[in-house]
Amino acid sequence: MRALILGGTGEARALAKKLVDAGWFVTSSLAGRVSEPKLPVGSVRIGGFGGPAGLAKWLISDATEVIIDATHPFAEKISESAAEAARATGLPLIALHRPAWEQQKGDNWIEVGSMEEAVRVVADRFSSPFLTIGRQQLAAFAGDSNGRYLIRCVEKPPPPLPKNRKVVLSRGPYDVAGERKIMRDYAVDCVVTKNSGGAATYAKIEAARDLRKPVVMVQRPKLPGADIAIVATDVDEAYNAVIRRG
Structure with missing residues (x-):
């Protein structure tokens, strides 16, 4: 049995291992945005497919039997390509879509619908923001001097970037004590993040709650392909869905 897993998330790696251990031939496709990604077991492919048509062509040539979209919840383009390729090929699509974070007692979230809205909120209300949004959309804040x-x-993020900045390079998961320390050390007055869900970076939400720091929370987009995908919220659920359709 052959499966394609799209995404370099921790859940994608865990699912790849479970399927390989069960005797599946698994190809994991990574976008290639990080120069030294954590690699899953099985076959690994780095780089794009050339859009939905290219992905559909690859699926047919590889004799893939199941598509698994285990990308980051904000990776809209590849999720859209996966859905279109599934429609074109008739292959089953499993979406491993971890639940979004939910606001807890003590949280002070400012929920926004886009990064552009986050930029406006930060410029209007805060002076020392902590950006934990990855590299791709940092340019949106570059106009704030x-x-x-x-x-x-x-x-290292590419320019343009905000004029007054301190860049810290590190890879999660993080712990609450460390997140509290960095927020205190740099006297941040808000945290800006995407509602990615999952445990790996949730410590910043807990630390912001402890320190009573506001969180500008960019809400995740609607899952592309939700109308045709079998949506799983964790690795075991996704594994069972794949096995049933294998």
Whole structure:
């Protein structure tokens, strides 16, 4: 049995291992945005397919039997391609879509629908934001010459960037004590993040709650292909869905 897993998330790696251990031939496709990604077991493919048509062509040539979209919840383009390729080929699509974070007692979230809205909120209300949004959308904040930004990402971000900034390079998972320390050390007055869900980076939400820091929370987009996908919220659920359709 052959499966394609799209995504370099921790859940994608865990699912790849379970399927390989069960005797499946698994190809994991990574976007290639990080120079030294954590690699899953099985076959690994790095780089795009050339859009939905290219992905559909690859699926047919590989004799893939199941498509698994285990990408980051904000990776809309590849999720859209997966859905279109599933429609074109008739292959089953499993979406491993971890639940979003939910606001808890003590949280002070400012929920926004886009990164552009987050930029406006930060510029209007805060002076020392902590950006934990990855590298791809940092340019949206580059026009703010007044704010003093703390930016954390895995690898050095490309310009343009905010004028007044401190860039910290590190890779999660993080712990609450460490997140409290960095927020205190840099005197941040808000945290800006995407509602990615999962445990690996949730410590910043807990630390912000402990320190009573507001969180500008960018809400996740609607899951592309939700009308045709079998949606699983964790690795075991996704594994069972794959096995049933294998």
